[in-house]
Amino acid sequence: MASTPCPPRTATTAHLNSPLSSSSSVNHNKPSNLSFLHASSNPSSVKLLHSVSASFSPSSTTKTGICNVLKTVESADISLSRDLHGVVSTAKPTILVSEKLGEAGLDLLRSFGNVDCSYDLSPQDLCAKISLCDALIVRSGTKVTREVFDAAQGRLKVVGRAGVGIDNVDLQAATEFGCLVVNAPTANTIAAAEHGIALLTSMARNVAQADASMKAGKWLRSKYVGVSLVGKTLAVMGFGKVGSEVARRAKGLGMHVIAHDPYAPADRARAIGVDLVSFEQAISTADFISLHMPLTPATNKVFNDDTFAKMKKGVRLINVARGGVIDEDALVRALDSGIVAQAALDVFTVEPPPKDSKLVQHENVTVTPHLGASTKEAQEGVAIEIAEAVVGALNGELSATAVNAPMVPPEVLSELAPYVVLAEKLGRLAVQLVTGGSGIQSVKVVYKSARDPDSLDTRLLRAMVTKGIIEPISDTIINLVNADFIAKQKGLRISEERIIVDSSPEYPVESIQVHISNVQSRFASALSENGNISIEGRVKYGVPHLTRVGPFSVDVSLEGNLILCRQVDQPGMIGKVGNILGESNVNVSFMSVGRTVKGKLAIMAIGVDEEPDKDTQKKIGEVSAVEEFVFLKL
């Protein structure tokens, strides 16, 4: 069998969900220089000022069973994919394909992992298998429910929807379980649009009914007189990819096309010669109505008794979107009463619909069994599109077709790479400075940047700060998919602030500050004037550095571990502490001293490769000028 090689990955790709399992972890193909997190794709999470609410105790632990992400970003240039036990492995991931997928896509998947094509699984069989799988690829026939994510026991990293509609995937559950959902949104657009036009034209000329009657031995020329399309008004409901292609083709047939889509840009419609109108105007003026919106809570049964009553008598309806946007019983009534003269349907609320469905059996209804995407070309395209997306996700890359995570362009990822590491380390460091039982309620992340606010996407950075804060004090694994959800679940309010500074916009971020409010600190010097734990970091020469602790400036590379030490500012302190560490074979990697006023207090920030044992730490504490010190793991 011909094998399609995996496309080469560039150095700018970013690792997010390592294909880890509870028993093995994987760094497939070449390692990249980032491990990554996910955040909600809800548009609100894109806002630069983001907050989630309530209170969260650092001593609390929550077990969510999510274990699908690189545990640690190792450094800016080296990353290892590890499982929760820190094991590095090269085991191949298992990819379950539960519905028929084009061979080119399967070949690509087989070149990467173990592919299990098990079609027609019952929900029980799917749940039984899923804990052995790192990825699941479905079409519209598999219901990926909360039970499936639950049964996966944390192993499932990615669900690939080989097509557009993701209404068969419980996105909320996927997000809660930290599972990335990707789809293949473009490859079947033309096929669906062509099928819409096929239904429109064949319905108008009774092609299906005439064909059936001839095959039944009849010759009924007067019964199947049709209606012409030219000059008629077509309302396209949902002016997205498929809707706009249908509109373009209908214009070619001489139809007058209007469209309703609350989110579509007017200039795109204008470019095709289509007027965007209100829902009411669309349905009340159209001779034909073609549905192309997704099934969402807002569109569920939006075509019902009330809306049918507002349509022109004798309207004709085409649905290649989703059955659930129509109240099917109401459509039968509208057909019986003559409000709807004809309907042509490719999709149904329940698929397949019951054999005795009044709608399917209705003489004025033309039906096809969800064939919109079913052309050879579309199926090959969809299979390749989804295989690439799933392989990319298993490789830890942020996906361009992520449904429940931000889509971050590779060039942005590449540029943000060291800042992402910095953000996690600052979060990790800040939380270790907290003590007392009041719990962390509120964290503020401040980005200083010379960039225009619109050109800095901080979602990754926020997610990494969240990861850094939560992971050291909990067994919850945070990724970009679940960061906001878990923070909210734990009552952790994370807000962001942008400060525009007058420096070079060449670098996306000048500094990142993490402030934790209303908590006690085990290192009082980390408290700023307003009583918040405050630390700041910068990226210098591509390496994350700690540059401020409370009111003290320091300059230490955030590698290895860190000792923060406050002492009376006097000569010889570096030597004294350095000697103690040296005697215990603890290697000092960096050292920096910062003070507020000469001769008063100073902070020493010491990077160490090893963790000093208790005796060594005690000796540091006993140095007479040392007032407080803390050992922090990065």
Ligand SMILES: NC(=O)c1ccc[n+]([C@@H]2O[C@H](COP(=O)([O-])OP(=O)(O)OC[C@H]3O[C@@H](n4cnc5c(N)ncnc54)[C@H](O)[C@@H]3O)[C@@H](O)[C@H]2O)c1
């Ligand atoms: N029958 C098939 O085999 C088949 C094939 C492909 C797509 N589809 C379905 O067709 C639909 C459209 O697919 P697409 O690729 O064009 O998606 P798309 O996301 O490109 O377009 C959907 C459009 O619907 C709009 N929309 C959202 N809510 C709306 C509302 N309340 N009223 C009006 N418009 C609304 C969106 O703004 C968007 O422009 C989806 O439901 C998809 O699942 C079916």
Ligand SMILES: O=C(O)[C@H](O)COP(=O)(O)O
């Ligand atoms: O949303 C889609 O992409 C279409 O409905 C196609 O669904 P299918 O993959 O089950 O044919």
